[in-house]
Amino acid sequence: MKKVDEKACPIIAKHIKVALVGQPNVGKSMLINSVSNAHLHVGNFSGVTVDKTEVLFDYKEYHFTVVDLPGTYAFTDYTIEERVTHNYLCDDDYDLIINVVDSTNLEKNLQLTSELMSMSKDIVIALNMSDEADKEGIEVNASYMSELLGIPCVKVSAVTKVGIEELLDAVISVQEIDAQEPKLIFSEPVEEEIAQIVWYLDKHRYEAKNSHRNIAINLLKNNKRTYEKIHNNPVWTELQPILVEALKHVELHHDSDDIKESFAEEYASYNRGIIAEVVKQEVSKEEITMTQKIDNILIHPFFGIPIFLFFMWGLFQLTFEIGSIPMDWIDAFFGWFGDTVGATIPNDDVRSLVVDGIIAGVGAVILFVPNIIILFIGIALLESTGYMSRVAFLLDGFFHKFGMHGQSFIPLVSGFGCSIPAYMSARILKNDRDRLLTLFIIGFMSCGARLPVYVLFAGAFFSPEMAGNVLFAIYIGGAIIGLIAAKILKLTAFKGADEPFVMEMPKYRLPSVKLIWHTVLTKTMMYLKKAGTFIAAASILIWFLSNYPHNLVLEEEYATKIEMAASEDEKNALSNKFAEAYLEQSYLGTIGKFSEPVFAPLGFDWKMSVALQTGLAAKEVVVSTLGVLYSLGEDVDEENDSLITAISKNISFASAVAFIVVIMIYLPCLAASIVFTREAGGIKYFFYLFAFTSIIAYALSFIAYNIALVLT
Amino acid sequence: MKTLIDCQNCQLKDCQKNCKLKVIKLHAPTDLKQRLISFGIMKGSIIEILEHSPAKSTMEIKVGKMRIALRAKEAALIEVEKI
Ligand SMILES: Nc1nc2c(ncn2[C@@H]2O[C@H](COP(=O)(O)OP(=O)(O)OP(=O)(O)O)[C@@H](O)[C@H]2O)c(=O)[nH]1
Ligand SMILES: [Mg+2]
Numbered sequence: 090m091k092k093v094d095e096k097a098c099p100i101i102a103k104h105i106k107v108a109l110v111g112q113p114n115v116g117k118s119m120l121i122n123s124v125s126n127a128h129l130h131v132g133n134f135s136g137v138t139v140d141k142t143e144v145l146f147d148y149k150e151y152h153f154t155v156v157d158l159p160g161t162y163a164f165t166d167y168t169i170e171e172r173v174t175h176n177y178l179c180d181d182d183y184d185l186i187i188n189v190v191d192s193t194n195l196e197k198n199l200q201l202t203s204e205l206m207s208m209s210k211d212i213v214i215a216l217n218m219s220d221e222a223d224k225e226g227i228e229v230n231a232s233y234m235s236e237l238l239g240i241p242c243v244k245v246s247a248v249t250k251v252g253i254e255e256l257l258d259a260v261i262s263v264q265e266i267d268a269q270e271p272k273l274i275f276s277e278p279v280e281e282e283i284a285q286i287v288w289y290l291d292k293h294r295y296e297a298k299n300s301h302r303n304i305a306i307n308l309l310k311n312n313k314r315t316y317e318k319i320h321n322n323p324v325w326t327e328l329q330p331i332l333v334e335a336l337k338h339v340e341l342h343h344d345s346d347d348i349k350e351s352f353a354e355e356y357a358s359y360n361r362g363i364i365a366e367v368v369k370q371e372v373s374k375e376e377i378t379m380t381q382k383i384d385n386i387l388i389h390p391f392f393g394i395p396i397f398l399f400f401m402w403g404l405f406q407l408t409f410e411i412g413s414i415p416m417d418w419i420d421a422f423f424g425w426f427g428d429t430v431g432a433t434i435p436n437d438d439v440r441s442l443v444v445d446g447i448i449a450g451v452g453a454v455i456l457f458v459p460n461i462i463i464l465f466i467g468i469a470l471l472e473s474t475g476y477m478s479r480v481a482f483l484l485d486g487f488f489h490k491f492g493m494h495g496q497s498f499i500p501l502v503s504g505f506g507c508s509i510p511a512y513m514s515a516r517i518l519k520n521d522r523d524r525l526l527t528l529f530i531i532g533f534m535s536c537g538a539r540l541p542v543y544v545l546f547a548g549a550f551f552s553p554e555m556a557g558n559v560l561f562a563i564y565i566g567g568a569i570i571g572l573i574a575a576k577i578l579k580l581t582a583f584k585g586a587d588e589p590f591v592m593e594m595p596k597y598r599l600p601s602v603k604l605i606w607h608t609v610l611t612k613t614m615m616y617l618k619k620a621g622t623f624i625a626a627a628s629i630l631i632w633f634l635s636n637y638p639h640n641l642v643l644e645e646e647y648a649t650k651i652e653m654a655a656s657e658d659e660k661n662a663l664s665n666k667f668a669e670a671y672l673e674q675s676y677l678g679t680i681g682k683f684s685e686p687v688f689a690p691l692g693f694d695w696k697m698s699v700a701l702q703t704g705l706a707a708k709e710v711v712v713s714t715l716g717v718l719y720s721l722g723e724d725v726d727e728e729n730d731s732l733i734t735a736i737s738k739n740i741s742f743a744s745a746v747a748f749i750v751v752i753m754i755y756l757p758c759l760a761a762s763i764v765f766t767r768e769a770g771g772i773k774y775f776f777y778l779f780a781f782t783s784i785i786a787y788a789l790s791f792i793a794y795n796i797a798l799v800l801t
Numbered sequence: 802m803k804t805l806i807d808c809q810n811c812q813l814k815d816c817q818k819n820c821k822l823k824v825i826k827l828h829a830p831t832d833l834k835q836r837l838i839s840f841g842i843m844k845g846s847i848i849e850i851l852e853h854s855p856a857k858s859t860m861e862i863k864v865g866k867m868r869i870a871l872r873a874k875e876a877a878l879i880e881v882e883k884i
Contacts, residue, residue, distance in 0.1 A: 163839035167832060194866045197841050345844075347831070353838040354845075380868070381851075390855050482870040486858030495859065495870070519832075589833045589875045591840065594861060594868035 105264050106154040108178060111189035112201055113137075113160025114595050116217045119247035120189055121157050124148075124257070128611050129157055130510075132472035133598050136160070136499065136517035139170040141177055148257050151264075156183065159516075163353075164204045169516040169524075178208065179314060185211035185263055187256070192222040192229050192244070195364055196357075202238075203356035206271040207306045209299040212240045213259050220246040226371030234367040239272040248601065270300060275355050278342040282309060282335035289331060293324045308332055309339065311348055380475075380596040387476065393483045398565075404467040405564060406557035409544065412460030413553065419459075423452030442632055446717060450628025453716030453732060454620045454709045457541035462613055464537055468506045469608040473600035477502065478592060485590055491572040492579025494518055495590050497527040501571075504534030505564070506612065508761040511536075512768045520588040526578055528769050532757045532782060533571025535564055537616070538708035542752050545712060546745050549737040567753045574785060582777075620709065627710045631703060631717050634677040643671060672718070691751070691790050692744035692798075701751060707758040742801050747794035754786035803883075805848065805862070805876040822848045822881040829878040837879070841865050848881065 109117045113135035122129055125146035130137055142157045158177055159170035166172045178186070188205055190198035205212055216222075216229055235242045241259045245252035275283065286305035297304060297318070307315035309332075319325055336348060343351035387393060427448040434440040471477050477499060485495025496518060504511035511531045518524040535543070543563050547556040647667035654660045672678050673695070680702070681695030688698040696718045704711035712732075719735040740748070756762060756779055766775040805822065824846050827834050841864045842848065849863040859872050 163835060165832070165835045165839070167836055196865050197867055200839060200841075347834065349831075349835060350827075350838060350843065353843055357841075357843065384852065384861075384868075388852055388854070388861065390853060394855065478870070482859055482861060483854055485870070485872065486854050486856050489858060489872070495872075587874070589829075589836075590859065590870070590872040591833070591836055591875055592870045593840065594870055596868075 103150055104152045104154065105185070105260060106156070106183040107260060108156045108158060108181075108183045108186050109189060110158055110174065110178065110186050110201070110205060111160060111217075112162055112191070112198055113593070115160065115189050115191040115198065116247045117160065117189045118157050120215065120217060120245065120253075121155055123247045123250050124155070124253055125153075128607050130608070131604060132477070133475040133595050133600070134472065134477045134499065135593050135595070136168075136170060136514065137472075139173070139513050139516040141173060149261065151261060153257070153260075155187075161201065163201060168519045173516075178210075185213065185260065187213050187215050187260065188240075189215045189217050192216045192218050193225055193227055195229070195368060196360060199360040199363065200353065200356055202240075203273060203360065206238075206240070206273045207303060207310070209270075209303045211263050212271065213256065213263055214238070214240050214242040215256055216242055216244045217247055219244040219251065220249045228369040228371075230367045230369075234363065237272065237363055237366060239269050270303075273306070274359060276342070276358065279309070279339055279355055282338055285335060286328070286331060289328060290324070293327075295319075295322065295324050309335060309348070310352055378596075383597050384479070388479050388483055393479075394487075397480055397483060401565070402558075402561050404464070405561040408460050408463045408467075408540070409547070409553075409557040409560055412457075412463050412544070413548070413556075415459045416456055419456050420452070423448060423455070427452070438636075441636065442629065446628050446632025447625055449716045450631065450713035451620050451625050453712045454541065454624050455617070456732075457544055457712070458613065458616065460540055460544050461537050461616055462609060464540060465506060465609045465612045466605065468502065469605045470600065471502060473598065473604060473608070475595045475597040478594045481592060482594065488572070489587070489590075491576045492583070493526065493530070493572070493575050494520075494523045494588055496592055497523065497530070500527055500531060501534050501568075504531040504536060506537050508532060508534075508536050508757045509764045512761065512764045515768065518588075522583045522585050523588050525769060525774070526575060526583045528765060528774075529578060529778060529781065530571045530575045532761075532765075532778070533567050533574060533754065535567045535753055536708065536757070536761075537612075538758065539752055541709060541712045543749065545715075545733060545736060546749055549733045549740075550742055550745055563749065563753065570754065570785070570789065574781075578781075619707070623707060624709050624713055627703065627706055628713050628717060631677065631710075631714050634680075635672055635675045635717060637676060638674075640671065640674055643667070643674065677718075690794075691747040691787070692741065692794050693748060694740075694744075697740070697744065697748055701748075701755070704752070705756060705759065707760070708752070711752065743794050743797035746797040747790040750790040750793045751786045754782055754789065756782050803881060805850070805860075805879040805881050806873050820850065821884055822850070823884045824848060825880040825882055827879060829875070833875065833878070837875075840869055841867060842869070842879065847884070848879075 109121065111117050114133065114137070118129040118138050119131045121127055121144050122131065125144050127144045129142060129144070136159070138157055138159045140159065144155045144157065146153050146155075156177070158174040161171040161174045164175055166175055186205060188202050190202065202214065216231060219229075222229065229244065231242045231244050241263060243252055243256045243259050245256050274280070283302060283305045286308060287301045290301040290304060295301065295304075304315060304319070308319070319328070339351050340346055340348060343354055345351050387396060389396075427444045430448065431440050431444040434443060471480075481495045481498040484498055488495050488497060497515075499517060500511045500515040503514050508531055511534070512528060515524050515527045515531070518527055543560055547559040551559050647663060647670075651660055651663045651667070654663055673682065677699055678695065681699040684698045684702065685693070685695045688701070693701070696715070699718070700711045700714040703714045715736065716732055719732060719739070736745075757765065762775060762778070765778060766772055769775075824842060824844055826844065827837055827842070829837060837843070846864055850860060851863055851868065852861040853859065857873065859870055860876060861868055861870050863869075
């Protein structure tokens with residue numbers, strides 16, 4: 090495929106704008122990834138994509154704009170993300186639709202196709218997952234299917250990249266020639282009613298962009314937009330009685346009072362006809378599928394949940410065990426790097442800024458990249474194998490008791506990676522109340538950025554064998570607190586009836602190494618980018634606030650004291666004391682001292698108080714603040730695990746426990762709070778969240794502190 | 802009226818696991834009905850009960866080639882007959 094990096098002049102070149110539509114989990118996002126060099130999020134469950142994304146690329150002489158839309162089962166506004174798709178298709182400007190379908194389950198997928206066919210837009214059907222179909226012995230006759238439907242159908246596979254060029258060629262040819270109208274045929278009684286309406290519209294020479302047949306179908310389907318258009322036309326007065334009569338006939342024929350249901354049945358029988366013609370399934374002797382075998386174990390009524398908990402425990406064990414191996418090297422590297430860079434800078438202030446500010450701050454965050462990578466791999470596996478939906482299934486009953494929806498599990502799990510996509514993916518919840526409740530709870534799932542704080546403290550206070558268990562306990566503890574908080578909210582603020590729970594369970598898929606690699610790489614790069622930009626800037630700010638104002642009186646006082654000191658030891662002790670005193674009178678020290686009384690009941694010193702406050706900007710900043718504060722306070726770069734040692738030396742166990750509890754619960758970072766406010770739909774929710782999390786964090790932390798005090 | 806949920810309960814006794822059921826009518830409210838239909842659960846479709854979660858609050862069924870999880874409460878809205 091030809092990919093041109095520098096775009097030709099956009100005015101002369103030809104453009105095609107394609108909307109990618111299909112049911113959830115058929116591989117729309119993956120198809121775009123294999124056509125262009127985009128890295129859209131792919132996962133093996135329904136509702137991965139929740140917002141529209143445009144991807145641009147060039148093919149032949151065309152500029153393609155492909156819009157990835159959230160998957161939708163039917164043209165309803167069941168959930169927010171389906172509304173996104175529906176609104177886009179009806180209101181936005183695009184040239185044609187690529188309808189992506191799963192070749193291994195055409196019967197279900199064609200339901201949506203039928204609905205698209207009455208939209209009077211050009212369509213190309215991408216028969217995706219053809220590799221899987223081959224494996225399952227399903228053979229689709231694409232050319233015959235194109236003929237029957239009147240829509241070009243192309244076999245593709247987003248994984249093996251087969252048929253991609255044919256698909257794009259089909260798109261171009263549909264764009265260049267006027268396509269025929271799709272051949273959607275209904276049962277006899279419905280066809281009669283359609284003919285009746287068409288005849289009437291023809292007679293009155295009703296003028297419209299769409300064909301009269303199309304209008305007739307949409308009127309019968311109770312399509313609001315069609316009604317709105319024709320309503321103001323004089324033909325309406327006479328048409329209305331005809332329509333009422335027609336609807337009655339259709340409903341009678343289907344023995345149903347729901348016209349949508351009747352049409353669904355119409356589509357289903359039409360599609361069954363098509364499938365009987367074009368699909369050849371090798372007659373397999375009802376063998377139990379792989380998915381069935383795995384499911385027998387993984388969603389076993391008794392062992393299912395213990396197995397899941399074991400996986401989680403294993404993940405955190407690995408996070409700590411494997412993650413801590415490269416930690417020493419990274420730490421040593423930054424120590425060496427700081428010294429080397431520092432040696433080249435003559436100016437004291439600048440050197441301190443670079444070494445103690447930027448390098449210490451950013452280094453403290455980068456230190457935890459290995460841990461985070463392992464966590465990301467775990468989440469990527471959960472997402473891409475199909476296990477996610479199973480756990481949602483297993484936990485639904487349990488969640489239900491706490492007033493949550495089983496499907497809330499999906500955003501909650503994303504929350505372990507980062508709260509921002511988690512807030513977005515709460516859109517898969519149909520009901521606003523459930524969605525808001527889930528939004529409030531997502532913060533209780535500790536995000537990847539909090540992992541560094543936990544690893545730091547777990548490493549400082551527990552033996553390496555225990556630290557993994559402690560991590561597991563922190564995460565599970567956060568989740569349980571979240572569930573209890575959900576129950577409280579459900580009983581007070583979000584009272585109301587339970588929402589239905591119906592969810593598709595995808596088949597298990599073995600994720601390719603490449604897919605996992607890309608998912609993890611994208612997330613890790615984001616983390617590193619944040620470390621290099623936002624965290625670095627925050628570190629500079631913190632360094633500045635902790636180094637100024639200069640206090641000459643203090644400096645001179647200690648300078649003379651140190652000069653008069655008798656021994657080396659005394660000198661060292663004095664210079665440490667000076668650093669402390671200096672830090673305390675800095676801007677940051679002033680802020681810390683000011684807020685210290687608030688946090689005193691939790692056993693926090695002023696440095697911890699400051700770290701909590703800077704953590705509001707981003708959770709990683711907690712670690713970099715501690716890094717800067719403790720590297721300024723005393724001389725630390727002689728040891729390798731310096732920050733860990735400094736923490737265990739300066740902070741009592743009880744205070745550490747209380748600190749962890751606050752970190753687990755209090756307000757998510759600035760960026761996440763902004764997304765939360767947007768998704769919740771108003772600034773007032775932000776204040777609710779602030780109050781809600783602060784109160785719980787403070788109360789629980791206070792309790793934890795006092796219990797820990799008694800125990801130690 | 803016999804619904805999917807009755808069948809789950811009798812699963813241990815007379816229906817053996819993986820028994821097949823035919824949908825007679827959906828008694829769900831419009832929204833939910835739409836969703837069930839788009840999952841392929843409509844009049845005349847064949848359902849197979851596969852598994853239930855702990856405490857039987859949720860069940861996994863198979864319609865066509867698709868596996869679907871649904872709660873007991875929703876299952877009670879699907880009228881079925883044994884075939
Ligand atoms: N074997 C096979 N698997 C595929 C193919 N295309 C996609 N997949 C897998 O199908 C799953 C769903 O892919 P996505 O691209 O996330 O699906 P989507 O249609 O964007 O899903 P939503 O965003 O939820 O609507 C992933 O696990 C993919 O790895 C294919 O051609 N062959
Ligand atoms: Mg997608």
